[in-house]
Amino acid sequence: MTGKHRVFPLLFLFAIGPVPLAVAVEVEPLRVELTAAPGSAAVAVLKVTNYRSDPVRIHAQTGAYRYAFTAHTVLPDDPAKHHLPSCQSWVSIDTGELPLGPAASGALILTVAVPQDAAHSPVGEYVAAILVDEHPQPATPSAPGAGTVAILPRIAIPLYVTLEGRQTPRGRIAAFTATPGPKAGIVQLLLTIANDGETHVRPMGTVLVTNDRREVVHRAGLGRTVPIFPQFQEGLPLWVPLGAGRYTAIATVDLGGPGLLQRELTFTVTADGQVPLG
Numbered sequence: 001m002t003g004k005h006r007v008f009p010l011l012f013l014f015a016i017g018p019v020p021l022a023v024a025v026e027v028e029p030l031r032v033e034l035t036a037a038p039g040s041a042a043v044a045v046l047k048v049t050n051y052r053s054d055p056v057r058i059h060a061q062t063g064a065y066r067y068a069f070t071a072h073t074v075l076p077d078d079p080a081k082h083h084l085p086s087c088q089s090w091v092s093i094d095t096g097e098l099p100l101g102p103a104a105s106g107a108l109i110l111t112v113a114v115p116q117d118a119a120h121s122p123v124g125e126y127v128a129a130i131l132v133d134e135h136p137q138p139a140t141p142s143a144p145g146a147g148t149v150a151i152l153p154r155i156a157i158p159l160y161v162t163l164e165g166r167q168t169p170r171g172r173i174a175a176f177t178a179t180p181g182p183k184a185g186i187v188q189l190l191l192t193i194a195n196d197g198e199t200h201v202r203p204m205g206t207v208l209v210t211n212d213r214r215e216v217v218h219r220a221g222l223g224r225t226v227p228i229f230p231q232f233q234e235g236l237p238l239w240v241p242l243g244a245g246r247y248t249a250i251a252t253v254d255l256g257g258p259g260l261l262q263r264e265l266t267f268t269v270t271a272d273g274q275v276p277l278g
Contacts, residue, residue: 124198
């Protein structure tokens, strides 16, 4: 991921003493993707910057990856057979504690040691998370028995490890549909992408909508998509303002591999905003 992204994540509350309200710790990158051969090790560096005027302690540890399903996720017939395998036990962090002074930066070095027997794995990608917690420096309560609530931010960095030779994306457009949107004059186009490869994909692409005179009346990008994991399908919705008429939507999708995926959909919008099937 390029550029800098200041993060203000979910907050976890603990009664441990007073802490300043300002929260401004940045971690880069916000996603780690590595490719390594079985029996080898890969290294990644997380840069942590304290933008506060007070010192902090950074605590880092490994954790389980959390699925990010949406309302349009299509699960496999038997999800239990297509779980995301964990590489948490492969990961070591050079230090679990990183003290940072005001406006200071430091590094967390991750080493991922891929076991040799991964060469016989039926899957090509493993996942985990790096949990980065921000702890304030200890402070003395203002009075005996005085209690305050501390806010401890946690940033979860997803980690993806692909086995060497298994990283070529493969997928298809499983479905392309048009239905009435949330209000009159809006049509929902739903493009469903199936991942047939061995590693997750993040599709990029565009959708063009033309009228019955083949004039382009709407153009939209797919935007930033959630990862689509092997054997899963994800519906990518687009909401398009369209009046009554007959239209053709043309979707072009890039999965990051050779070639592009493309699908056309012709549909009609009635005067009352309905989208008849067929």
